[in-house]
Amino acid sequence: MEKEKVAVLGAGVIGGAIASAISDDFEVIATRRRLERLSALAERGIKVTTKNEEAVSQADVVIVSVKPYQVVPLLKSLSENLADKLVISFAASINIDLIQRVIPRSRVVRAMTNIAVQVREGYTVYSYGKNVSDEDKSVISKIFADMGEYEEVDERYLDVLTAMAGSSPAYLYTVVEAMIYGALHVGLPRDLALRAAAWSVIGASHLLLSSGKHPAELKDMVVTPGGVTIDAIYALEDGKVRTAFMKAIRDASLKAQQLAREACDEAERQLKSDN
Numbered sequence: 279m280e281k282e283k284v285a286v287l288g289a290g291v292i293g294g295a296i297a298s299a300i301s302d303d304f305e306v307i308a309t310r311r312r313l314e315r316l317s318a319l320a321e322r323g324i325k326v327t328t329k330n331e332e333a334v335s336q337a338d339v340v341i342v343s344v345k346p347y348q349v350v351p352l353l354k355s356l357s358e359n360l361a362d363k364l365v366i367s368f369a370a371s372i373n374i375d376l377i378q379r380v381i382p383r384s385r386v387v388r389a390m391t392n393i394a395v396q397v398r399e400g401y402t403v404y405s406y407g408k409n410v411s412d413e414d415k416s417v418i419s420k421i422f423a424d425m426g427e428y429e430e431v432d433e434r435y436l437d438v439l440t441a442m443a444g445s446s447p448a449y450l451y452t453v454v455e456a457m458i459y460g461a462l463h464v465g466l467p468r469d470l471a472l473r474a475a476a477w478s479v480i481g482a483s484h485l486l487l488s489s490g491k492h493p494a495e496l497k498d499m500v501v502t503p504g505g506v507t508i509d510a511i512y513a514l515e516d517g518k519v520r521t522a523f524m525k526a527i528r529d530a531s532l533k534a535q536q537l538a539r540e541a542c543d544e545a546e547r548q549l550k551s552d553n
């Protein structure tokens with residue numbers, strides 16, 4: 279059977295990871311302005327070009343993974359080429375309504391994922407715009423399955439989920455980095471410290487998902503009275519680590535919402551100046 283064709287416009291960090299993740303199951307054509315930075319994808323057998331029109335004209339599905347402020351100008355410049363295509367945007371804060379206003383003849387999906395797509399273990403959340411067909415939905419599921427775990431959500435949660443799912447790897451790397459430095463402080467070799475922290479994150483995550491237990495209950499199971507763990511928990515509480523994380527998620531969510539408002543205002547200005 280012939281493979282569906284997917285164009286990835288803006289194959290940078292996340293677009294490049296998506297292009298690679300889906301390249302066994304789909305015929306992918308990836309774009310960015312600096313062609314030389316597409317060589318790793320080309321070596322994987324992915325078609326590469328700087329010409330967005332050319333990529334779109336060959337594609338059944340178009341993935342948009344440019345920076346949020348670049349989405350509206352890019353879609354506007356391609357609106358004719360994108361008519362009747364399925365368009366999946368991974369840009370933070372750019373809502374379906376805005377995209378649909380710029381490309382009214384396209385079917386639109388808004389999604390958020392994370393960097394773990396690079397190892398096909400991302401977590402992708404998404405919402406459908408109007409007119410997305412059952413046939414589209416099955417292609418979309420196939421794309422997202424290649425990238426890792428995925429689930430459909432109400433669009434009103436996508437900004438908060440950007441802070442929770444899209445950005446989370448950065449918070450976890452901060453925690454892991456700090457743990458490694460703690461271990462270095464008491465003399466553990468670097469590589470052993472890294473493996474201990476990383477495998478603990480993976481194991482703890484699998485247990486959390488498979489046990490169905492609340493994280494507080496699992497934490498309690500680790501804390502031996504008068505043992506080792508309680509000294510670490512005491513130090514973390516003294517450092518207000520839970521307050522810091524709660525503030526981090528709240529602030530990142532508010533930022534995603536603020537960027538969404540600014541994108542809408544800017545698009546409004548542009549659309550008015552066009553008329």
Ligand SMILES: NC(=O)C1=CN([C@@H]2O[C@H](COP(=O)(O)OP(=O)(O)OC[C@H]3O[C@@H](n4cnc5c(N)ncnc54)[C@H](OP(=O)(O)O)[C@@H]3O)[C@@H](O)[C@H]2O)C=CC1
Nearest residue numbers: 288289290291292310311312343344345346368369370391
């Ligand atoms: N980084 C992450 O972990 C995640 C990012 N996102 C979202 O993904 C999007 C991209 O982020 P990220 O990958 O980090 O950023 P990058 O800067 O790595 O990627 C953006 C890419 O867009 C390309 N680009 C810019 N303008 C054009 C154009 N006109 N035509 C074709 N390509 C173009 C740039 O390449 P060049 O300069 O060569 O043109 C660049 O490769 C953002 O909207 C972000 O919100 C979503 C989930 C996670």
Ligand SMILES: O=C(O)[C@@H]1CCC=N1
Nearest residue numbers: 370440441443444445
């Ligand atoms: O920092 C950002 O805005 C993007 C969205 C999620 C991850 N990176």
